[in-house]
Amino acid sequence: xxxxxxxxxxxxxxxxxxxxxxxxxxxxxxxxxxxxxxxxxxxxxxxxxxxxxxxxxxxxxxxxxxxxxxxxxxxxxxxxxxxxxxxxxxxxxxxxxxxxxxxxxxxxxxxxxxxxxxxxxxxxxxxxxxxxxxxxxxxxxxxxxxxxxxxxxxxxxxxxxxxxxxxxxxxxxxxxxxxxxxxxxxxxxxxxxxxxxxxxxxxxxxxxxxxxxxxxxxxxxxxxxxxxxxxxxxxxxxxxxxxxx
Amino acid sequence: xxxxxxxxxxxxxxxxxxxxxxxxxxxxxxxxxxxxxxxxxxxxxxxxxxxxxxxxxxxxxxxxxxxxxxxxxxxxxxxxxxxxxxxxxxxxxxxxxxxxxxxxxxxxxxxxxxxxxxxxxxxxxxxxxxxxxxxxxxxxxxxxxxxxxxxxxxxxxxxxxxxxxxxxxxxxxxxxxxxxxxxxxxxxxxxxxxxxxxxxxxxxxxxxxxxxxxxxxxxxxxxxxxxxxxxxxxxxxxxxxxxxx
DNA sequence: AAAATAGTGTCTATAAGACATTATGTC
DNA sequence: GACATAATGTCTTATAGACACTATTTT
Numbered sequence: 001x002x003x004x005x006x007x008x009x010x011x012x013x014x015x016x017x018x019x020x021x022x023x024x025x026x027x028x029x030x031x032x033x034x035x036x037x038x039x040x041x042x043x044x045x046x047x048x049x050x051x052x053x054x055x056x057x058x059x060x061x062x063x064x065x066x067x068x069x070x071x072x073x074x075x076x077x078x079x080x081x082x083x084x085x086x087x088x089x090x091x092x093x094x095x096x097x098x099x100x101x102x103x104x105x106x107x108x109x110x111x112x113x114x115x116x117x118x119x120x121x122x123x124x125x126x127x128x129x130x131x132x133x134x135x136x137x138x139x140x141x142x143x144x145x146x147x148x149x150x151x152x153x154x155x156x157x158x159x160x161x162x163x164x165x166x167x168x169x170x171x172x173x174x175x176x177x178x179x180x181x182x183x184x185x186x187x188x189x190x191x192x193x194x195x196x197x198x199x200x201x202x203x204x205x206x207x208x209x210x211x212x213x214x215x216x217x218x219x220x221x222x223x224x225x226x227x228x229x230x231x232x233x234x235x236x237x238x239x240x241x242x243x244x245x
Numbered sequence: 246x247x248x249x250x251x252x253x254x255x256x257x258x259x260x261x262x263x264x265x266x267x268x269x270x271x272x273x274x275x276x277x278x279x280x281x282x283x284x285x286x287x288x289x290x291x292x293x294x295x296x297x298x299x300x301x302x303x304x305x306x307x308x309x310x311x312x313x314x315x316x317x318x319x320x321x322x323x324x325x326x327x328x329x330x331x332x333x334x335x336x337x338x339x340x341x342x343x344x345x346x347x348x349x350x351x352x353x354x355x356x357x358x359x360x361x362x363x364x365x366x367x368x369x370x371x372x373x374x375x376x377x378x379x380x381x382x383x384x385x386x387x388x389x390x391x392x393x394x395x396x397x398x399x400x401x402x403x404x405x406x407x408x409x410x411x412x413x414x415x416x417x418x419x420x421x422x423x424x425x426x427x428x429x430x431x432x433x434x435x436x437x438x439x440x441x442x443x444x445x446x447x448x449x450x451x452x453x454x455x456x457x458x459x460x461x462x463x464x465x466x467x468x469x470x471x472x473x474x475x476x477x478x479x480x481x482x483x484x485x486x487x488x489x490x
Numbered sequence: 491a492a493a494a495t496a497g498t499g500t501c502t503a504t505a506a507g508a509c510a511t512t513a514t515g516t517c
Numbered sequence: 518g519a520c521a522t523a524a525t526g527t528c529t530t531a532t533a534g535a536c537a538c539t540a541t542t543t544t
Contacts, residue, residue, distance in 0.1 A: 205506075
């Protein structure tokens with residue numbers, strides 16, 4: 001433990017030199033999630049270097065001196081997924097700071113999670129289906145969260161926390177908006193909920209509930225797919241998360 | 246923006262030198278809350294140095310290379326409040342990382358909040374009523390969160406987030422256990438809820454609800470205070486937070 | 491007996507959950 | 518008309534909230 005441990009942030013002298021002591025590094029990691037059909041998928045990058053060479057990791061980057069945490073998260077997400085200007089849902093998750101979570105040196109990571117519409121949705125903020133690998137040719141790929149490769153560092157813990165947070169938020173907000181295309185059927189919406197919650201919901205109760213919340217509106221259009229009755233298309237009344245009663 | 250901004254944590258070469266570039270500093274700030282009578286109180290320290298000399302701040306400290314984030318939070322809390330071994334409720338709140346939140350240099354702070362029983366409760370983990378000032382003779386004092394002195398940095402934002410989190414958690418967990426003494430009356434419990442939520446609750450509904458949750462048990466003892474019927478004393482069935490149905 | 495707080499029950503309204511059939515399009 | 522998915526309503530149960538009086542103790 002170095003001398004810095006005992007310095008109180010509230011009591012720093014004005015001439016204190018922030019570089020007089022060794023600091024932990026700070027990184028930002030982004031759990032990018034998308035609901036594709038019946039799978040909840042996460043974007044992972046395969047490491048090509050030690051430690052954890054060959055293992056997969058959530059994309060992340062170090063925090064420089066002149067960039068807000070949120071900005072680092074947005075930038076990393078954009079670099080890896082190809083999402084453009086239209087802001088995806090991006091929320092800080094938790095900060096992981098165990099001394100030995102990175103075997104090389106002390107790295108404190110501020111984890112975020114992002115919700116993206118399925119790549120095939122055609123939305124401007126949908127990720128490209130082929131994520132962008134890093135400069136050192138590491139692979140980037142979407143994985144079903146229930147069929148994961150070995151994960152580096154404490155990234156399994158980070159991912160589980162992101163999924164738990166999303167599951168919880170589904171219950172009291174309209175965050176699901178961020179996972180769906182502009183227009184969708186109630187069945188697609190229900191499938192998204194079922195995918196994330198990993199359980200089957202009752203169709204009548206689900207529709208009754210959703211339509212009572214004033215968060216959806218019919219577009220008047222319908223989707224015709226196959227030899228059966230077409231489905232009405234809906235959109236969100238607000239493309240931002242709303243707290244539900 | 247320095248070169249470090251563009252280095253990807255998942256792609257670090259094994260011989261990367263973490264000290265080759267300037268890092269942000271990392272601090273931990275702890276919002277210590279206690280419910281004393283009809284006031285929710287927060288522990289603040291008065292700064293004696295610039296910037297924000299004379300302003301009040303939440304206690305905090307820098308994170309050294311060899312200490313977990315949670316451990317820094319626990320240590321700071323213990324130093325300032327005199328709480329001992331018996332662990333108070335301590336939970337990570339949010340990480341604040343705006344570039345200019347500290348005018349001196351870049352400081353990213355991981356905020357925690359702690360719930361302590363009232364100083365006069367006699368519990369082993371109750372804070373001393375006279376909090377410990379820092380080495381440079383700054384004052385430390387408990388303040389009603391609705392009657393605050395001017396706060397330094399973004400500490401007003403941190404405090405408001407802590408209060409909002411506590412209010413939310415009261416609704417779906419038994420965290421209130423951490424604010425009460427070992428034995429307490431239902432009226433004291435209700436007063437604690439009312440203080441935190443800043444609204445009056447119905448006595449009959451409150452008692453009906455609380456007693457239906459299997460989180461309280463009667464001690465068989467009663468408290469006699471003044472010219473009126475004595476109140477039964479209760480204790481928590483578990484001194485840890487429980488999720489409520 | 492006056493004062494002060496402890497303690498208690500009913501009714502209503504709302505929400506959640508179980509449950510099966512009809513409707514409408516394509517091929 | 519066979520097939521496949523869309524769309525819909527009722528009943529039961531549990532929960533939340535409004536609401537006022539009696540009980541017990543001290544002084």
